[in-house]
Amino acid sequence: MVRVGIVGASGYTGAELARLLAGHEKVTITAATSRQYAGKALAEVFPNLRKRIDITCENLTTDELVERADFFFTAVPHKTAMDVVPQLLAAGKKVVDLSADFRIHDSTTYEEWYQKHTCPELLDQAVYGLPELYREQIRQTRLTANPGCYPTSVILALAPLLREEMIDPATLIVDSKSGTSGAGRAASVGTLFCEVADGFKPYKVGGTHRHIPEIEQELSIAAGQPVTISFTPHLLPLSRGILSTIYAALTDKGRETDLQALYERVYREEPFVRLLPSGTPPATQHVRGSNYCDLSLQKDRRTNRLIVMSAIDNIVKGASGQAIQNMNLMNGFPETEGLLGAPFFP
């Protein structure tokens, strides 16, 4: 059994790592840190975990941490991650970092959207942890930068189309909708039940959301040219789920190609991508609690545009599930280990 540590166990992604790892046969959680809940059982903080997870939250120094586990998930805010990850790596550990700190290859871009980067030298070593794109590199690395939730839903939807020049990269419009767990577990008026329930709204409109550079980085690589997108996130009155509706003008090639067949080819072997039959849109309730990304393509003949839709559970494939998928790859475990729980519906 590989000993695994969760740094930042008391947020929703930390709790979801614990929930999923409870069913993982190759690892055991040996450390779970939380400043706020130090001394409390994790199953007391998240009572759903009772009888399944038996670990106590602790406030540990990095020196203490490295004694306690061989593999680490850092589920802490960006900036905090930059402080912890280098020390874990220096101690010879492997890390999946769930923050944004190692996702952006270009430190200038990172600093434009976030803040000063304190260990830019690590950016080259970090692999962007989308297994469908970088499986082999993830197997080799000691530092995987786990993708953001919105980027996962968008990049899986678009990369093959851009690679094959089926759509015009200058026309990409991404309208994404996320469940509220994406906002985290900090107390705030804006995410109170009464503020969110029975309502719906956009936020960070006009090209300001921090997931934009990450999405554009990967789409640019796929397209082989710089890609700029319009991206509007929205807040859904539900806990789990992201649905992205993406619009692009078809190229001549795209117009003539059977894109459904293309996607069947690309994703046939992927354990966690489900291409839906043409004409069947995805729904967040059908991926809930699972590591699946459901994709659907629809041409609009009236406007010569393609609509690509993707649905994920933002805290599974969009965070903790994908992190475990990456851990599996980094340790030579079966890629699907611990991740085959079927989505729950209703």
Place this chain on the structure above:
Amino acid sequence: MVRVGIVGASGYTGAELARLLAGHEKVTITAATSRQYAGKALAEVFPNLRKRIDITCENLTTDELVERADFFFTAVPHKTAMDVVPQLLAAGKKVVDLSADFRIHDSTTYEEWYQKHTCPELLDQAVYGLPELYREQIRQTRLTANPGCYPTSVILALAPLLREEMIDPATLIVDSKSGTSGAGRAASVGTLFCEVADGFKPYKVGGTHRHIPEIEQELSIAAGQPVTISFTPHLLPLSRGILSTIYAALTDKGRETDLQALYERVYREEPFVRLLPSGTPPATQHVRGSNYCDLSLQKDRRTNRLIVMSAIDNIVKGASGQAIQNMNLMNGFPETEGLLGAPFFP
């Protein structure tokens, strides 16, 4: 007091007409038809109306109907409306029709998206009931075609921009999200609580929703040229509310113009349009239960696109409230009579 009849009182729009008319000082409901609930008090079908509405559902012929009221709301499905409305008009009555049957000016277009039109001669007389665009014509007509819910949210958002050539009409992408009351009150598996709750999904993707010709008709008039849009509706896990997020490329003129100031000018006197301050997106929970349409504009400098957002309550401004606004105009009542209830939040 004007005697008002509701034809089709037992759907959600019928019930909402009754709820709003309960507080209207110039009219009284004297007829409410329902085949299914004939003989039952409307307040038994919709217990929220107890003590406020004291009328019994009846199954009435049109001949009986015309004896009972002077003004009619026809809240029946398209096709059924075509059967009833001509007779009501022939009897000298005024009508606000909430179906799609009289919204499309061109019968060929209507027949392409719906079915054979049985009284195309009435299409010329019908006024499209968006008071912000056609107030004077509505005052004069005896037949108002009450706009669809999605069209209301889209046309109010875009018409001034198209009129002034601020955006390129070839680039319009409309991503709309609607609450479940829009699907009506018929028993069906797809709108069961367990199917909709805690989930989100697109439907009728790829240019197939029947509100498209209606939206395009009005946007084309505003633009002075034929407009074709990409339109994707989605189903929200809430009862009331539509939010449309609309993308358009700015023209040179649009880029240089203070669009916020333009919209302030256009909508300043409108009682039911609320232009939000720049940077403040609308939210369905802030228009809930009211006749308001909240609008917000945001330029995206990175992509040179404009994002226009609008929020309405789909069964008030998107149906019954707007119908009453039209009735007020057609009868010379104050336009806001019965419609000033503030949105309820939370």
Place this chain on the structure above:
Amino acid sequence: MVRVGIVGASGYTGAELARLLAGHEKVTITAATSRQYAGKALAEVFPNLRKRIDITCENLTTDELVERADFFFTAVPHKTAMDVVPQLLAAGKKVVDLSADFRIHDSTTYEEWYQKHTCPELLDQAVYGLPELYREQIRQTRLTANPGCYPTSVILALAPLLREEMIDPATLIVDSKSGTSGAGRAASVGTLFCEVADGFKPYKVGGTHRHIPEIEQELSIAAGQPVTISFTPHLLPLSRGILSTIYAALTDKGRETDLQALYERVYREEPFVRLLPSGTPPATQHVRGSNYCDLSLQKDRRTNRLIVMSAIDNIVKGASGQAIQNMNLMNGFPETEGLLGAPFFP
């Protein structure tokens, strides 16, 4: 127009007072206090109020307050109310206090459940603001203690039965369920959307909720003897609404009496109590947004118990609506002024 001040305008009950007063024809809001949002328009804090409420939140001393209005709603936490109310009364103002500070007649009981009472001499002057029980006293008083939300739902359900000795007061079990707005608008983890949505739980189990002494006070008065109840509150995943399910053993008299007829007699003239037909349980969605209390009675012949059910909107009849009903009585306005908006459904 009577000038009205809202002390504590930025909580949910403050906002609801503003929403309802926007449609009140006899008063105008001339002061709205909020420490946190001082300088902000109330309609910016609660965007649903845009175009309906045009007042700015201020941080005012009591001296400043008394200059600004003639009638006050104090919608502040208990203990804070004790500081403000005496000064408002001393300045000759009338007050409806929405806190718990003046509801308990006996200061010892108050101090047992809350804390030291700093103006016990006012307890005698305060009238318990349940118009259905104390209408005449409310008309005469300058200080009305607006009832708690749970107590309103329970006392209206039980008082006539206890008065007439139809049920055994030693057997009362009150199982109540409340929407989340009852928890207020302060940022806290426990009322985040993700913690509450899609879930249900009891809280303060075992006779510890502070509404117990208030309920017992009024039931004891009705019964003419000390009454002790079992009371369990629960948190519902919805914003507005309280439903109480109450169990009591029938007395011989109760068994033989037509209790439906009794309640029809008692509540026939009450504008805001709706007795449902026998066999029809109430539902929170049918009182939503309104000042109604829906009641239903059901005998269980198998166990010789009576089940009484009541539904209210906790921030209308359970707080702000009832406060306005009390204000109407205290000012000689029609009792229903501003409160006749029908419940919204769906």
Place this chain on the structure above:
Amino acid sequence: MVRVGIVGASGYTGAELARLLAGHEKVTITAATSRQYAGKALAEVFPNLRKRIDITCENLTTDELVERADFFFTAVPHKTAMDVVPQLLAAGKKVVDLSADFRIHDSTTYEEWYQKHTCPELLDQAVYGLPELYREQIRQTRLTANPGCYPTSVILALAPLLREEMIDPATLIVDSKSGTSGAGRAASVGTLFCEVADGFKPYKVGGTHRHIPEIEQELSIAAGQPVTISFTPHLLPLSRGILSTIYAALTDKGRETDLQALYERVYREEPFVRLLPSGTPPATQHVRGSNYCDLSLQKDRRTNRLIVMSAIDNIVKGASGQAIQNMNLMNGFPETEGLLGAPFFP
């Protein structure tokens, strides 16, 4: 691998059986019947099951069924079960029946609450499938009557207390609240999203719900005397979850006993019962998707009553999960096989 057939696969309990069995290592689904969806892949009816379940719904006769599997779940309505189960047993198969048809030992009682029983001779053979009470008998039987959802939540909460005479059986009041999946997947107005969302209500009040005889049967056995309860079910605006709040007068013995210690003793070895620490109420969101029953006890010293609270997921421990637990016992599999997925939260 044992071949398993699901009779009635297209309801929510059928789909949940499939979801859970997808992760079961000892069985494989070889038949799934549905009249309505015959010819459709089950994963098309329930798209959450894509890539996890690869079986097509069929309309099979019982003769065909018995060829196809060795073990059966009958997830059909009561009365239909009586038609199918005898033939499956006659063919030598083992059956877990999820309907009510074999739960009531006394055919007279059954016929009083349901309808004529067509195979009363099987009632003696059927074991009531609550493993915590009847584990050994379930291991031996070929027909297990899977308990109802409400009964599971109530019997686990009360049986040990009644067995040990800690509470007075004449004083039992059971206030239960259920998610909407309990109403099944048939199209009906009453369970439409708009009717249920954002609302709460009791139903079948006054001793009329058909789970009453089943609960009373088991509580009577535990108490060693006939027990009659007051039972009120309520409909929650969520899909999964039952929470029962139960009130009982303590006996002298109960008053003096450490009931927490008693329950720790009784349930310590139970894999699916989690006794919460004193003072911690259960919450449906903490058992969601899992086979756990969370229990909590609280004495109310003011009234000398005990409040027992239990939470389950109504379609897991309340239906399909418990059915699999029973199948595991009947086949000598580890009892927890396929059932250890941790509850998902949020």
